[in-house]
Amino acid sequence: MTSAQVFLALIAGLFLAPLAVGVLTGVDRRVTARLQSRIGPPILQPFYDIAKLMGKEPMLANHWLAFCSMLYLAGAVTSVVLFFLQADLLLIFFVQAVGSVFLVIGAMTVPSPYSQIGAHRELLQIIAYEPLLILVIVGIFLATGSFKIEAVYAMEQPLLFKLPLLFLVLGIALTIKLRKSPFDISASHHAHQEIVRGVYTEYSGPYLAIVEIAHWFEIVLILCLLSLFWSTSIVGLVLLLGITYFVEILVDNTTSRMTWRWMLGTAWITGITFSLINLLWLYYG
Amino acid sequence: MNFISNFIQSSRIKSPWVMHFDCGSCNGCDIETLAVLTPVYDVERFGIINIGNPKHADVLLVTGTVNHRNKKVLKNLYDQMPKPRAVIAIGACGLTGGVMREAPNVVGGVDKVIPVDVYVPGCPAKPEAIIDGVVKALELFAAKS
Numbered sequence: 212m213t214s215a216q217v218f219l220a221l222i223a224g225l226f227l228a229p230l231a232v233g234v235l236t237g238v239d240r241r242v243t244a245r246l247q248s249r250i251g252p253p254i255l256q257p258f259y260d261i262a263k264l265m266g267k268e269p270m271l272a273n274h275w276l277a278f279c280s281m282l283y284l285a286g287a288v289t290s291v292v293l294f295f296l297q298a299d300l301l302l303i304f305f306v307q308a309v310g311s312v313f314l315v316i317g318a319m320t321v322p323s324p325y326s327q328i329g330a331h332r333e334l335l336q337i338i339a340y341e342p343l344l345i346l347v348i349v350g351i352f353l354a355t356g357s358f359k360i361e362a363v364y365a366m367e368q369p370l371l372f373k374l375p376l377l378f379l380v381l382g383i384a385l386t387i388k389l390r391k392s393p394f395d396i397s398a399s400h401h402a403h404q405e406i407v408r409g410v411y412t413e414y415s416g417p418y419l420a421i422v423e424i425a426h427w428f429e430i431v432l433i434l435c436l437l438s439l440f441w442s443t444s445i446v447g448l449v450l451l452l453g454i455t456y457f458v459e460i461l462v463d464n465t466t467s468r469m470t471w472r473w474m475l476g477t478a479w480i481t482g483i484t485f486s487l488i489n490l491l492w493l494y495y496g
Numbered sequence: 497m498n499f500i501s502n503f504i505q506s507s508r509i510k511s512p513w514v515m516h517f518d519c520g521s522c523n524g525c526d527i528e529t530l531a532v533l534t535p536v537y538d539v540e541r542f543g544i545i546n547i548g549n550p551k552h553a554d555v556l557l558v559t560g561t562v563n564h565r566n567k568k569v570l571k572n573l574y575d576q577m578p579k580p581r582a583v584i585a586i587g588a589c590g591l592t593g594g595v596m597r598e599a600p601n602v603v604g605g606v607d608k609v610i611p612v613d614v615y616v617p618g619c620p621a622k623p624e625a626i627i628d629g630v631v632k633a634l635e636l637f638a639a640k641s
Binding site: 240244247248249250251252253256258259260261262263265266267268269270325408411412413414415416419 | 501503504505506507508510511535538540541542543547548549551552554576578579580
């Protein structure tokens with residue numbers, strides 16, 4: 212990459228992508244409201260929420276919460292920037308894992324039972340989706356022969372034709388990461404309350420805004436991973452992302468919240484079975 | 497910087513997160529308050545979300561009479577809300593103590609314990625009146641900050 216390309220990639224990764232995800236979240240809330248025969252908030256509502264939270268009085272139980280929310284953001288931003296600079300997929304994976312663990316550490320530093328249970332559930336969610344992400348990355352390695360993102364862009368055929376089942380597996384990870392039903396057990400984006408917003412309980416005001424922005428960056432990363440499955444044309448890529456996200460919203464509105472045991476069982480059994488079939492087919496086919 | 501502070505100012509009115517506390521109500525006002533969130537009234541149009549956590553809330557809706565046992569809870573919830581914040585008392589009981597005002601265990605209205613910004617009368621208060629109260633509170637909210 213030339214320095215001009217690096218500069219453009221940084222701009223896209225640091226500013227354009229999270230702004231786009233903010234708008235996408237607004238569209239998500241609007242579509243969800245329509246599915247529930249409501250009108251729904253304005254498209255820019257997520258930005259209003261963030262701005263309002265930024266203007267609130269900082270009020271924290273301890274300083275670790277501030278530290279952890281910053282590191283969560285740092286981990287998420289770094290992983291997205293690495294992706295836009297076309298770094299190694301494994302490195303990106305581990306950087307985002309470090310970020311998401313700091314969210315849990317922050318929630319764990321406060322003895323509030325809501326925060327503690329939320330943190331445990333968040334950890335279980337991380338345990339559920341991390342193996343799936345690794346398997347997807349292994350699949351990309353087997354298909355392209357490299358962990359570098361450049362190798363994916365060098366492909367002539369979309370990866371989706373070689374890794375259709377792994378795409379579904381990534382869909383499970385996306386549902387967990389987007390905090391959507393049936394996996395919205397540690398935090399949720401709708402008007403749910405009490406324990407299902409557990410991991411966010413102690414983050415408030417500007418720090419909640421930071422956590423929210425970090426979550427946008429995490430969504431950017433997962434959507435970027437999805438986009439690798441149709442890297443050959445922009446139209447195909449946008450269509451694939453649009454359809455996947457709409458299916459996510461449908462799933463969110465037609466399923467109910469399940470327990471963490473069910474989540475671990477389903478995510479691992481279906482995810483790992485699908486991945487193994489796909490990987491074996493790729494290896495021997 | 498002026499642009500940013502203006503945006504924050506206008507966002508405050510567009511994104512009030514509401515916490516609802518039942519201070520010993522007969523549940524009449526609570527049902528009407530929750531009805532506001534249903535598709536018929538759909539207050540999420542205005543960015544209003546019912547949140548269960550005082551640390552995330554901007555507006556506190558209180559229904560029912562305050563008694564000596566739950567006044568500490570009410571005060572505690574209010575203290576956990578970061579500023580700027582607004583309090584709305586709903587229904588006859590929340591305003592003055594209602595029919596229970598003379599009972600020995602009753603303190604009276606919500607304003608005996610925490611400062612109240614808007615009073616919504618009614619027994620029970622109508623959902624339209626509650627929405628009206630929240631809108632009034634938002635105007636005060638904008639003026640406050």
